[in-house]
Amino acid sequence: MLDIEGTTSATRHVTDVLYPYARRRLARLLTERQDEPEVRAAVGQVRELLGEPEADTRRVARALGAWADEDRKVTPLKSLQGIIWAEGFARGDLTAHFYPDVVPALRRWHERGARLYVYSSGSVSAQRSWYRHAPEGDLRPLVSGFFDTRTAGPKTASASYRVISAATGLPPATTLFLSDRVSELDAAREAGWLTGALIRPEEPHSTSGRSAHPAARSFTDIGLDLPEGTV
Numbered sequence: 001m002l003d004i005e006g007t008t009s010a011t012r013h014v015t016d017v018l019y020p021y022a023r024r025r026l027a028r029l030l031t032e033r034q035d036e037p038e039v040r041a042a043v044g045q046v047r048e049l050l051g052e053p054e055a056d057t058r059r060v061a062r063a064l065g066a067w068a069d070e071d072r073k074v075t076p077l078k079s080l081q082g083i084i085w086a087e088g089f090a091r092g093d094l095t096a097h098f099y100p101d102v103v104p105a106l107r108r109w110h111e112r113g114a115r116l117y118v119y120s121s122g123s124v125s126a127q128r129s130w131y132r133h134a135p136e137g138d139l140r141p142l143v144s145g146f147f148d149t150r151t152a153g154p155k156t157a158s159a160s161y162r163v164i165s166a167a168t169g170l171p172p173a174t175t176l177f178l179s180d181r182v183s184e185l186d187a188a189r190e191a192g193w194l195t196g197a198l199i200r201p202e203e204p205h206s207t208s209g210r211s212a213h214p215a216a217r218s219f220t221d222i223g224l225d226l227p228e229g230t231v
């Protein structure tokens with residue numbers, strides 16, 4: 001189970017390329033496409049989170065802008081960013097980023113029969129676009145499923161990992177979660193999963209070797225115990 005930002009991919013690419021791209025288009029999405037079901041649902045969730053059922057579009061846009069600036073991983077913001085990014089990727093405005101050690105490892109693990117999944121705070125739509133528009137080509141065929149905070153729940157809650165285990169049907173004890181954030185790894189471990197901390201020196205949230213989780217500096221350092229033909 002793969003985290004994206006800070007694990008397979010550079011946080012800087014997300015914060016310096018994707019976030020500003022979405023930030024510039026958020027208010028317009030809210031005003032011009034408010035009747036689209038996904039936009040309407042997100043607006044409803046924002047009003048709920050604010051505790052302001054009557055909040056108008058300007059208030060909703062202001063709240064979303066503030067959450068975007070604070071990098072809050074709230075579902076409605078992630079849904080709306082996902083709509084904007086999916087369109088940006090399709091138009092060719094955006095490309096994804098994967099660290100050079102990642103794609104060869106994913107191909108290798110997939111070839112050996114490992115089932116690969118993605119669990120990110122970015123929406124499933126954003127994740128699919130990210131994997132579809134990798135510089136290395138369309139990586140979606142390597143991935144068996146995508147999970148986000150809407151389909152599974154917050155990444156710092158152990159219940160979310162239980163939801164994912166139920167959805168995949170895979171035993172927690174044989175599911176490895178790779179992430180840069182200790183709070184996420186702690187939650188996964190509480191749900192009975194195996195964990196691996198990515199400690200890439202250039203990443204702002206990586207654990208700097210202080211965590212109790214097995215750690216690796218790159219995917220090249222990760223050895224998977226994959227019994228022949230059983231995964």
Ligand SMILES: CSCCC(=O)C(=O)COP(=O)(O)O
Pocket residue numbers: 003004005006014018073078119120121122123126127130155
């Ligand atoms: C292409 S997904 C966009 C990344 C994003 O919005 C995000 O919040 C990433 O968080 P992660 O859970 O992957 O660390």
Ligand SMILES: [Mg+2]
Pocket residue numbers: 003004005006007179180181
């Ligand atoms: Mg991360």
